[in-house]
Amino acid sequence: MNELHIEGLTKSYGAGEPVLRGLALTVRAGALAAVLGPSGCGKTTLLRIVAGFLHADAGTVRLGDRTLVGPGVHLPPERRRIGIVPQEGALFPHLNVARNVAFGLTGTDRAERRRRTEEMLDLVGLAGHGDRMPHELSGGQQQRVALARALAPRPQLVLLDEPFNALDSALRTGVRSDVRAALRATGATAVLVTHDQQEALSTADLVAVVRDGRVAQCDTPQNLYRRPADPWIADFVGDAVLLRGTVDDDGTAVTALGAVPLADPPAGLRAGTVLLRPEQLHLTDVDSVGTVRGTVTDVSYYGHDAMVTVTVEGHDTPVGIRVAGPLTVRPGEKTGIRVVGEGGLHGDDGSPRG
Known part of the structure; x- marks a missing residue:
């Protein structure tokens, strides 16, 4: 199973105030959860700890039956089976689309890499684009390639770090829908970090509102909007x-x-x-x-x-x-x-x- 469990996560930078203050979050297997909050609330710190790029001061992160973070445990990023879709795609500019997608497919033969690459490009609606270079693609196409690259190694978890910020509003809606459909088709558990309330409510199965380093409320988009836990959340997630x-x-x-x-x-x-x-x-x-x-x-x-x-x-x-x-x-x-x-x-x- 690919269920994500985060408990008691704490993180400070130097002698400053803690950024995460015992944060807890559970995302069921196959669900897309949005982590929503204002700037400085700890969203990016949370994502970087789950990805393995930062060490937590305390707390645990478990993915399925594996402990990624815990007392005396910090699994390296390359062993976590986590795919990452960063802001603006971050494709390798010197590699064509197919080679970008196949980048993480190590330990497989050439025929399998080619088959998996074509499968992922077809999944994100870019079949036949494998020979193109990143600069020949639109912003939305680059984000789809980044998603295909993240999904290709069959990760247990996909982390999306505000991946639609660079897209114009008309394109953003379509790309969000395509990304959500692709994630559901693979059955991967996913966490989307965003500060965009509309994006969180319209895209995710579950929305966790983070405030001052803790999850202030975690619920379905409809329940969060209709039954916010306090007036601040009510005002933050919508008019x-x-x-x-x-x-x-x-x-x-x-x-x-x-x-x-x-x-x-x-x-x-x-x-x-x-x-x-x-x-x-x-x-x-x-x-x-x-x-x-x-x-x-x-x-x-x-x-x-x-x-x-x-x-x-x-x-x-x-x-x-x-x-x-x-x-x-x-x-x-x-x-x-x-x-x-x-x-x-x-x-x-x-x-x-x-």
Whole structure:
């Protein structure tokens, strides 16, 4: 099995503050996990320790039934059976595509290397490109070659270090989809390190949010977005509407946007921060029954949807409302707002309460 287990991982550089502070993470065999977090949270340090390029101060890393890192154990990188896809591909410029892919295929005869190389190029959609040089490929094609090179030796684990950063936004989506399909076709366990929330949510089976050297929350993309562990995570993984609220006896929160039903009403908590997402707020006519009035202050149009910013009396921070379809409001106009669906409630200490 290729399950990855990381427990109690700690790492400091010199006499400075620890970068990793007892980080723990489990990735089931065959899954693609995204490690997401702000700059300086420890994502790259984690990847380099798992790859074998850095020594951990403490903790263990196990891949299947093998210990890679542990007390008195530091398996060399070349013995870990880990493939790496770095930023911008990092192909060998003096080798053609086929030789780049075959680079790690040691201990096999020429016919097997050629067969495996052709198989990997076909898997990433580059069949027939083996004779080309790296400089003759687009950025997206180079990343596919880098993935083929990482997969060719049949690794137990593939590490992807922000591999789509250099691609333009239109190309990035297609390459991400191709990479995910190729990983699933081989059954390899994979870890994607990224600071891009959309990339993590749309690509991975599991997302681990790292904060201050620890995993703050690890869950499926949908659960992470819908049920974040605290307001900071809610705001980090997507646009969030955070409101002060008091809780009625029926488990409904009273907020500046009106009454909000709570998912899993809390026990004993009478006030806290209510979390909603912008798509849960709908614009309505100002005179509609059961709506709250506000003033439009800004409209950002994205084509597929728009973000309308509205100020609401009794709430200090303007709220964002995601609107699909034609826009019917402009800055300066009054509008009604209606909440759809349930909110989550967090205590003042950030703890989830529903």
